[in-house]
Amino acid sequence: MKGEERMSKDLTVGIAGLGAIGLHLARALDAGVQGLRLAAVSARDLKKAQANIAGFKAPPMVVANTELAACDVVVEAAPAAAFEEIATAAIEAGRIFVPSSVGALLPRMHLVERAKQTGARIIVPTGALLGLDAVRAAAEGAVESVTIETRKPPRGLEGAPYLKQHAIDVGAVTSATRVFKGNAFDAAQGFPANVNVAAALALAGIGPERTMVEIWADPGVTRNTHTIRVEAAAARLTMTIENVPSEENPRTGKITPLSILACLRGLTSTLKVGS
Ligand SMILES: NC(=O)C1=CN([C@@H]2O[C@H](COP(=O)(O)OP(=O)(O)OC[C@H]3O[C@@H](n4cnc5c(N)ncnc54)[C@H](OP(=O)(O)O)[C@@H]3O)[C@@H](O)[C@H]2O)C=CC1
Numbered sequence: 246m247k248g249e250e251r252m253s254k255d256l257t258v259g260i261a262g263l264g265a266i267g268l269h270l271a272r273a274l275d276a277g278v279q280g281l282r283l284a285a286v287s288a289r290d291l292k293k294a295q296a297n298i299a300g301f302k303a304p305p306m307v308v309a310n311t312e313l314a315a316c317d318v319v320v321e322a323a324p325a326a327a328f329e330e331i332a333t334a335a336i337e338a339g340r341i342f343v344p345s346s347v348g349a350l351l352p353r354m355h356l357v358e359r360a361k362q363t364g365a366r367i368i369v370p371t372g373a374l375l376g377l378d379a380v381r382a383a384a385e386g387a388v389e390s391v392t393i394e395t396r397k398p399p400r401g402l403e404g405a406p407y408l409k410q411h412a413i414d415v416g417a418v419t420s421a422t423r424v425f426k427g428n429a430f431d432a433a434q435g436f437p438a439n440v441n442v443a444a445a446l447a448l449a450g451i452g453p454e455r456t457m458v459e460i461w462a463d464p465g466v467t468r469n470t471h472t473i474r475v476e477a478a479a480a481r482l483t484m485t486i487e488n489v490p491s492e493e494n495p496r497t498g499k500i501t502p503l504s505i506l507a508c509l510r511g512l513t514s515t516l517k518v519g520s
């Protein structure tokens with residue numbers, strides 16, 4: 246195949262937010278990923294965004310969140326508060342939408358219904374978690390229970406609305422302390438910047454009401470640690486991932502942009518591994 250023909254088949258990618266996830270992903274795409282071309286980025290601070298991409302081989306356009314929807318694939322890597330604007334534009338335009346702020350999708354499942362009408366696809370990456378292939382497989386059969394226990398260094402939980410509402414000061418925590426126990430829906434509301442993994446797990450398995458979550462502020466861990474336990478008719482799963490916090494945002498594990506990159510490669514790769 247000629248080079249031009251191959252170019253014309255590339256999927257264009259737009260990224261909303263150039264932080265711990267978005268900037269790493271943008272750099273990786275700029276370095277070159279077969280079948281994908283970084284075409285546009287958005288941010289709150291557009292000047293900072295321009296500076297961030299200045300050294301790129303092929304700098305993307307810096308656009309408003311809604312204008313990313315001109316791209317074939319829209320990756321949301323912004324704070325949860327911006328999720329609705331970015332998601333709605335991408336879904337109305339019938340694009341492939343890849344959310345990072347997965348917790349913000351749970352109270353907006355109407356977007357999934359809307360995507361059915363517009364032809365959009367919503368592809369939730371595994372993100373900072375693991376094993377969603379096995380959870381999805383188990384959920385094709387009977388599942389008794391799904392739980393996730395998240396342990397983060399206390400500063401990785403700072404600022405969560407649930408902590409403020411319950412006057413919990415994680416800065417004062419000196420030994421492992423459980424700060425939340427409940428379902429994934431409530432966890433995502435109370436900790437919008439912390440438990441997107443629980444939301445992804447819920448969507449892969451038995452839904453946000455039945456997926457149970459514990460969140461621990463743990464001065465004894467240096468990594469964001471998530472343990473999933475699944476009791477299903479076909480298998481029992483226990484899996485733990487220990488994520489190195491990123492320098493830019495300690496709430497976010499370094500593996501997250503890598504997971505999204507792997508997810509994007511899967512959109513165009515000839516060989517795709519894992520369900
Ligand atoms: N699915 C998963 O497994 C995981 C998901 N996450 C979630 O992914 C999201 C991104 O995380 P992370 O990269 O660590 O966050 P960061 O805070 O590091 O980056 C977010 C970026 O978004 C930009 N931004 C702020 N407001 C807006 C806006 N209104 N529109 C567009 N961009 C904006 C900010 O840039 P500036 O203000 O300078 O313009 C900032 O650089 C978060 O919601 C986080 O909770 C995180 C970890 C794991």
Ligand SMILES: O=C([O-])CC(=O)C(=O)O
Pocket residue numbers: 373438439440441442443469470488496497498499501
């Ligand atoms: O990076 C992590 O370990 C998980 C995280 O912040 C999230 O789920 O939002």
